[in-house]
Every structure is written in C-alpha cells, then in structure tokens.
Amino acid sequence: MKKILLTGVSGQVGHALLRxxxxxxxxxxxxxxxxxxxxxxxxxxxHVMREVKPDLVINPAAYTAVDIAESERELAYAINATAVQILAEEAARLHASLIHFSTDYVYDGTKPSCYVETDAVNPxxxxxxxxxxxxEAIRNIGLPHLILRTSWVYGSYGKNFMKTIIRLGQEREVLRIVADQHGAPTSDISIAQSVxxxxxxxxxxxxxxSGVYHLVNAGETTWYGFAKAIETQYKALSREYGWPAMALKEIQPISTEEYPTPARRPVNSRLLTAKVAKQFGVTLPEWPQALTQVMAELDFTSAET
Ligand SMILES: NC(=O)c1ccc[n+]([C@@H]2O[C@H](COP(=O)([O-])OP(=O)(O)OC[C@H]3O[C@@H](n4cnc5c(N)ncnc54)[C@H](OP(=O)(O)O)[C@@H]3O)[C@@H](O)[C@H]2O)c1
Incomplete structure (x- = not known):
C-alpha cells in the first residue's frame, strides 16, 4: 500500500487533512x-523520511505566527524554508511527490485586481x-510538487479569526475590525476536501x-465583512443550538492604520483560482457557505472551542 507522510496534524489544515x-x-x-x-x-x-519512505509528503506544518516572525526571523526561516528544503530533498531521493502549503502573503497586495499565479511576488x-x-527551495529541487497558496484559514479546530470573534463577541458589546484588507476566508474543511x-x-x-496553485474559497470580503458574517451566522445558530449568547451589539469598520501590527499585511489578498479549476477541476465553495459548514461543527461543550 502507498504511504502519505502528513506533517503538522495538530494545526488547522493538518487536523482537517488527517480526518x-x-x-x-x-x-x-x-x-x-x-x-x-x-x-x-x-x-x-x-530519519523520519527514511523510516516512513512515503510516496507522497503533505506539509501543512509551518511557522504561522505572522507578527512574532518579525522578531523570530531565524526560527521562521528554519521551519518555513530550511525544513521544507530538507523534506523536498528527502522526498526527491525517494522519488516521492510533495504537496506543500503557501500563502497570499508572498504578494505585496498592491495589484488593483485579483492575483494570478504568474504575478510577481514581493512579500x-x-x-x-x-x-x-x-x-523556491521546492522549485529548485524540482521534484513533482503542488504548492497551494491559501489565505485567511479558519476552522472549528485550532486558533483563528472566527474563534476570536466568537469569543470576543461573547465578552464585548463593540468590536473594531479592519475593513480595508481584501481577501477570501478559507475553511480548513474546504482545503482538506480540495486536497x-x-x-x-x-x-x-x-x-x-507541478507548480503553484491558488486554493481559496470563492468570493471575497474584508476582515470586517468576515466578522459581520460570523456575528450574523452565530446569532442565528446560537438560538437553535443553545450556544452562549453574544454580548456583541456593534462591529465598527476601521483602517489598517488604526490597528497597527508588527508585520505589514497586503491590502489586496484576492487570489484567482481558475488555474486549479482548469487543471484539476477543483472548485471551492463560496466563503459564506464554507463558514456555515464550519459553524455547524462548533461544540461549546468541548474545551477546544
Ligand atoms: N492560518 C492562515 O491564516 C494561513 C493563511 C495562508 C497560508 N497558510 C498556510 O497554510 C498552512 C497551514 O496553516 P494552518 O493554519 O493549519 O497553521 P497552524 O494551525 O498554525 O498549524 C501549524 C502547524 O505547524 C506545526 N509546527 C509549527 N512548528 C513546528 C515545528 N518546529 N515542527 C513541527 N511542526 C511544527 C504546529 O505544531 P504545534 O501545534 O505543535 O505548534 C501546527 O501543527 C501553512 O503552510 C500556512 O503557512 C495559513
């Protein structure tokens, strides 16, 4: 039987993929x-690669602390670059292939329209x-590979924006959320089903x-739009499911400048997914539909939520 080595099973995407x-x-x-x-x-x-001898390596593990990375450069590169190079070299030795995950943050966000895979990168x-x-390490090694650039990942498992909005919405009456960064929230379930x-x-x-493919839920919004959708869907479902009520009364749109962070983020993170659709027939659901699917998995009786 063929073998898949899957990394990062405690992360959002790794957990969804394992299921x-x-x-x-x-x-x-x-x-x-x-x-x-x-x-x-x-x-x-x-050692692990040589023991397991996988036919396919799937690598969702990553250093994902975007702001802390600004002061932990070496660690971020060790996990996101050096380790990826070694995984790819070892996979190549075994004649295995690699599915790797990357990010909308490889772009600088200055393009006025949606990004395509051939656009210039400039993190x-x-x-x-x-x-x-x-x-780049994967491309240089040249083994059979798919690099899947995704964005704004969330799910019912792990830490993410949706869970933060729900928690803060239970505690506070007013939230202020950035409304000038544009992109597509992408659910862990949608990613796992597409893979x-x-x-x-x-x-x-x-x-x-082989190559780079955008893999994000369809449609687009802002962090503010995403927060509003989370609020609306949560309030509608909480009555049905008996979830804790939200104290939240108002979400105020703010600019990126009003919410300074150590790391800069692209204002435009919109990624076209025509390439993965054309090459493999893979299409992802609209993001509000994916949100409903994730919300249905929330379990407020478990410590995880
Ligand atoms: N999250 C997003 O919004 C987002 C957006 C665009 C692209 N992506 C990309 O999508 C992929 C999946 O992201 P995600 O949201 O699932 O990330 P995540 O929830 O933060 O999970 C990251 C995983 O990497 C593991 N990891 C971190 N350092 C490690 C190390 N030294 N050795 C082994 N494993 C280590 C973590 O293990 P621990 O649990 O032990 O820390 C965790 O399992 C990543 O490639 C990420 O760059 C994510």
Whole structure:
C-alpha cells in the first residue's frame, strides 16, 4: 500500500487533512505532530523520511505566527524554508511527490485586481518571505510538487479569526475590525476536501502539472465583512443550538492604520483560482457557505472551542 507522510496534524489544515485522508483507501496515512517530527531538527526530518519512505509528503506544518516572525526571523526561516528544503530533498531521493502549503502573503497586495499565479511576488513580512523561500527551495529541487497558496484559514479546530470573534463577541458589546484588507476566508474543511480531489486527479509523472496553485474559497470580503458574517451566522445558530449568547451589539469598520501590527499585511489578498479549476477541476465553495459548514461543527461543550 502507498504511504502519505502528513506533517503538522495538530494545526488547522493538518487536523482537517488527517480526518479527510482516511477516505483514501489506497493510501496509509502516517500523521506526525511536532513531537514525532520537529521541523527545526534536520536530522530528525531525514530519519523520519527514511523510516516512513512515503510516496507522497503533505506539509501543512509551518511557522504561522505572522507578527512574532518579525522578531523570530531565524526560527521562521528554519521551519518555513530550511525544513521544507530538507523534506523536498528527502522526498526527491525517494522519488516521492510533495504537496506543500503557501500563502497570499508572498504578494505585496498592491495589484488593483485579483492575483494570478504568474504575478510577481514581493512579500512585505518576514513570514511571507520565509514562506516564499520554502516555495523556491521546492522549485529548485524540482521534484513533482503542488504548492497551494491559501489565505485567511479558519476552522472549528485550532486558533483563528472566527474563534476570536466568537469569543470576543461573547465578552464585548463593540468590536473594531479592519475593513480595508481584501481577501477570501478559507475553511480548513474546504482545503482538506480540495486536497483529496487533487490527490485523485494529480498525475505527478506529468511534470507540467507541478507548480503553484491558488486554493481559496470563492468570493471575497474584508476582515470586517468576515466578522459581520460570523456575528450574523452565530446569532442565528446560537438560538437553535443553545450556544452562549453574544454580548456583541456593534462591529465598527476601521483602517489598517488604526490597528497597527508588527508585520505589514497586503491590502489586496484576492487570489484567482481558475488555474486549479482548469487543471484539476477543483472548485471551492463560496466563503459564506464554507463558514456555515464550519459553524455547524462548533461544540461549546468541548474545551477546544
Ligand atoms: N492560518 C492562515 O491564516 C494561513 C493563511 C495562508 C497560508 N497558510 C498556510 O497554510 C498552512 C497551514 O496553516 P494552518 O493554519 O493549519 O497553521 P497552524 O494551525 O498554525 O498549524 C501549524 C502547524 O505547524 C506545526 N509546527 C509549527 N512548528 C513546528 C515545528 N518546529 N515542527 C513541527 N511542526 C511544527 C504546529 O505544531 P504545534 O501545534 O505543535 O505548534 C501546527 O501543527 C501553512 O503552510 C500556512 O503557512 C495559513
């Protein structure tokens, strides 16, 4: 039986993938958390790869603390670039292929319209630059690969914007949310379901299929628009499900300048997904629909939520 090595199973995407990949009958999935595979340890990466001998490596693990990365450059690069290079080198030695995740933050956000995969990259943060370095390492090694650039990831598991808005909405009457950054919230479920489809349609022997693909939910909004949708959907569902009531009465739109952060973020994170649709027939649901699907998974009786 063929084997998949999946990293970062304690993260949002890794967790969703671990659930979803059980549907693949022809693969055995070996999921690793940080204890089993620490990406800051090159020798451990080599050891695990040589022990497991995967046919396919899926790497959602990453250093994702965008603001802290500004002061932890070395660690961000160790995990997002050096470790990715070693994973790709080891995968190439085994004639395995690689599915890797990257980010809208490789772009500077100055393009007035949606980004396509061939647009120039120009990260404006350490996190974005470290993710781009990981992409470049994979391209240089040249093994069969899919680099999936996604954005604004959230789900019912892990820490994310949706969970923060729900928690703050239960505590506060007024929230102020940035309304001038544009992009697509993308659910962990949508990503995992798309990856399952990709594994079924991708033929790694066809080298022209290797490359970068945007993978985000359809439609676009701002962080403010996303927060409003979370508020509306939560309030509608909380009555039905008996969830804790929201204290929230008002969400105020603010500018990026009014909410300074250590890392700069692109004002335009809108990514066109025509390439993944054309190449593999993969289309992702509209983001409000994906939000409803995630909301239905919320469980306020568990410590996780
Ligand atoms: N989150 C977003 O909004 C977003 C947006 C665009 C792109 N992406 C990309 O999408 C992918 C998945 O993101 P996500 O949201 O699922 O991230 P996440 O929830 O922050 O999870 C990151 C995972 O990486 C693991 N990790 C961190 N350092 C590690 C190390 N030294 N060794 C091994 N594992 C380590 C974490 O383990 P611990 O639980 O032990 O820390 C966790 O399992 C990443 O490539 C990310 O760059 C994310």
């Amino acid at each position: 979803q990949l059980t549907e693949l009958n022809e693969y055995k999935v070996v999921g690793c958390d940080r204890q089993q595979l620490d990406l800051t340890q090159p020798e451990q990466i080599k 404006v943060s350490v996190y974005g630059a470290s993710k781009l370095a990981g992409e 399952l489809q990709l594994i079924n349609y991708w033929q790694p022997v066809h080298s022209e299929q």
